Amino acid sequence: MNAMLETPELPAVFDGVKLAAVAAVLYVIVRCLNLKSPTAPPDLYFQDSGLSRFLLKSCPLLTKEYIPPLIWGKSGHIQTALYGKMGRVRSPHPYGHRKFIIMADGATSTFDLFEPSAEHCVGDDVTMVICPGIANHSEKQYIRTFVDYAQKNGYRCAVLNHLGALPNIELTSPRMFTYGCTWEFGAMVNYIKKTYPLTQLVVVGFSLGGNIVCKYLGETQANQEKVLCCVSVCQGYSALRAQETFMQWDQCRRFYNFLMADNMKKIILSHRQALFGDHVKKPQCLEDTDLSRLYTATSLMQIDDNVMRKFHGYNSLKEYYEEESCMRYLHRIYVPLMLVNAADDPLVHESLLTIPKSLSEKRENVMFVLPLHGGHLGFFEGSVLFPEPLTWMDKLVVEYANAICQWERNKLQCSDAEQMEAELQSPISLGDLDLTSHRQRGHRHAHLSQAGVLAKQKQKQKQKRILSRQECQELKRSRDRHQQSNGYEVAVAEAAVATAVAVVKQEQQATFQSCSTGKAESNSSDLTMPFWWPPKAHQCGGYHLPIWAFAAQAGGAKLWPPRLSSLFKCKV
Template sequence: MGLFWLVPVLPSSGMGIYWSFPIIIFWMVLRLLQVLSSPEKPKLYYRTSGSPFIQAILESCPILTQIFRPTVLWGKSGHFQTVVHVKMGRTKPRWPDSQRFHIPMPDGATMSYDLFDPHEEGHRAKFTLALCPGIANSSECIYLRTFASYAQTHGFRVAILNHLGALKSEKLTSPRIFTYGGTEEYSRMVDHLLEQYPDTKILAVGFSMGGNIVTKYLGESLDNQKKVLCGMSVCQGYEINEAKVLFMQWSNLRRVYTYLMTLNQRRLLSRHRDFLFSKQAQEKCGTFREKDVFSATSLLAVDENYSRIRAGFKSAYEYYRKHSSAYVLQNIKVPMLFMNAEDDPICPPSLYKHARQFAEKTENCIFMTTKHGGHLGYFEGGLLIPDNVTWLDRVIIEYADAVTSLYLCGKLPQQTSSLLVSSGDGEADDIETTFDSGISDLSSWERKSASSEGSVSPVSGVMASVKDVADNTKEKDEEKRDSLKRGSLLKQASTFVQ
């Protein structure tokens, strides 16, 4: 019954039986590729009353309000977007130069991340995009390397976390691998970046499972939010127990994707099997059902027989709830951009309610859905061969540009007011942030630019206006009424710093 949607209306004549089968096959191909589906603008969800920050972002990020045009012949299919991303990736670029750091963790594990320096010095070199990959991924994945190269050309420094156990060339030093919502490694990477570059400002970016980790990292602690300018999450599922039920369904072939992800997880565990399932590991953590793990056909079976035991939970339900970002969203006050595709075959729209509800009642958050894109695909351009830089790459960089420009103008929300976070008793605590105005950074860069060119910087008039705005930040009511003026100012500042 579920396949009837594929079948066109056939003629009732006798000859119809002869040529109907090629029509059925052709129709099925068309439906699978979704060639006839028309591209659309992204749908944006945010607090209806708006905020100066949201207005400035929408003004500075035209890509958020423009039509996303996938690759013509196959890009409108969420399945093809997802499969091309996973199996083929993008045109393999020249591997950008990087430096790998290894850092010991308190439990004996050794986390690592790769650092990619910007191609040229400029005002964006002081900003670092801290990337958290998808499940079982590392800095050696092509999609992450390609994005890192693209970000480098735009002047950003990039750091990419390597999930524990994901690197084939490195052995574990503690009997554990990554978890769906474990933030310890990502937190240590951010801290190490700040130790190495005390003046850098962090922009947190997460893909799929990494989006869940980044969101959870920000929501767990106000101190974590003080370390970043903003967060960006792409194609995450928000609540793992809800996703678990969907993963076991055949609808949109999710059961097939789940099986493939399970095989990948089993391969990773098998690579470190002697260490992870050693007698010492099980004496410390509990008895793993090793046979059931390596015969599992679902991630739930792997987690029930290994992951939740290793993490010390009585059930997979408790393990998933603890690792889901949906339960800490309300604690996030720094700017956030959540992105999902409506044709994502792995994380379907029914999971998006958490991000949408949060965005609609929070001043500094945008939740965006696209009609096409699949799971981390977002390939665009061309008839058959897509552009090497994806629409997703461009969105992240454009949003990062807007946020950093706002920071340089001293106009990020956390620069103009203190953060309000919920305390244990449900009441709000007013806590001062540690963010500086950002204007001094732009001023020093202006002086450097002027001296190197031997002329007066063209930003002098803009700087005067920026300082005037900064001097009036305490007059909040006036700021709200003057939001359009600030948006215009942001455009001027952005024009210069680019």
């Protein structure tokens, strides 16, 4: 009976095959998910300067580890796929207003405006002007998530809707967005500057939008007015160099190229009547045969060559890519610039990353941030499986913007402090004093005019600004040493000087009547000397009496240590 219930033993070879199959599956999973890759802080490329040191202290995300979700977060393909298909997790719905701008060629540009929901960290009016990625708009989930987070940090947000990207907005001219056209973005920025004249701008671009914002800033110096900083995330920098890598199967880049080209074809064909209709005044180089070539296109380069470049009259694809790429404009940007890419981005080849690396080695205002993981606009964070709604990218951009705003505030405080220090050390001239007789005013003190020193001092007090310990520490120590050595406040010193000048100018005879040797000589050049510097002495009873000695007697202020003030008494 027991013999009948026994099962035949499997040969050892079959067990080996099963183990080999399991090992192969595990190897593929480990390789595809990149589970062996370590987590580390992002690689930073920058020049050592005051700005870079301040950013390292003020932006903890630049020096902390970026930790993606454990199971799938280290795969750039999965990060990119999740961004492309679902955008973000539990994306909010910020409330905004849609604005319409009619361009010079008749095109209707739109952007959405979102007001801040909290006070800014430095109390200033700051607007983020945002340019999304290719064929994206303000209704995309990753844009909504970022806008909501920026609003909660006190930023007004203006998000450009790429021309032709919104399905419910018809084209009003035979043109749609291209790789590097800055017309619509420039119109949005000009609207913000005119509507909010006191606001300052933080320029943000994602993917293709990063190319547009960098090109816009580098086109003219006037475009950088009122701009605090610029942030570009996951752009490719040079379309001419990227076109070769997009046709390679390495990292499945050719497959991504096909998917993006298919999406672009759908958008173009949805505006077929506005772009290729018989009643439309099309560009001279755009022909009906280009529409048939569009149907058979399988890459972005074919679409750009047959349709997109002809919107702006370029003669060749090479000319189009050279002129529309931001690489030739990056060196003209003088505001703080942060360029962010992921090392595992399947769309941006590693050879393209030499462009921001080289730029950061030459320019002090440029910082290049390169984390190991993140994919293309992914940068999800999480513990094991499920990602968090807010990504590392969203936090970094806002944190960098906050640091730049604080940096500019500190610079302004330091410049005001230096100006105040210069005013305190500068001579006091007659133009700052009101030498009206005390008999006309009814009391015995010289007064400062409203346009004089007191008015300047009150203006400085109204600003209520405190020196930054980090940026102005040396200046503060110098000022403290100056106050300790003299033993009085600045306002008291200026009032004492005014009293001394009035006494010397108008009442010398009365002041010197107790002296046995007669009147002291008056020298008008003494009135322009610094108040802590002894001017030319006046002979009185065998003692040398400088002007500030009489200020100590007449005004009651101690302008010098008491041990020395006893020397200033006149001998009767």
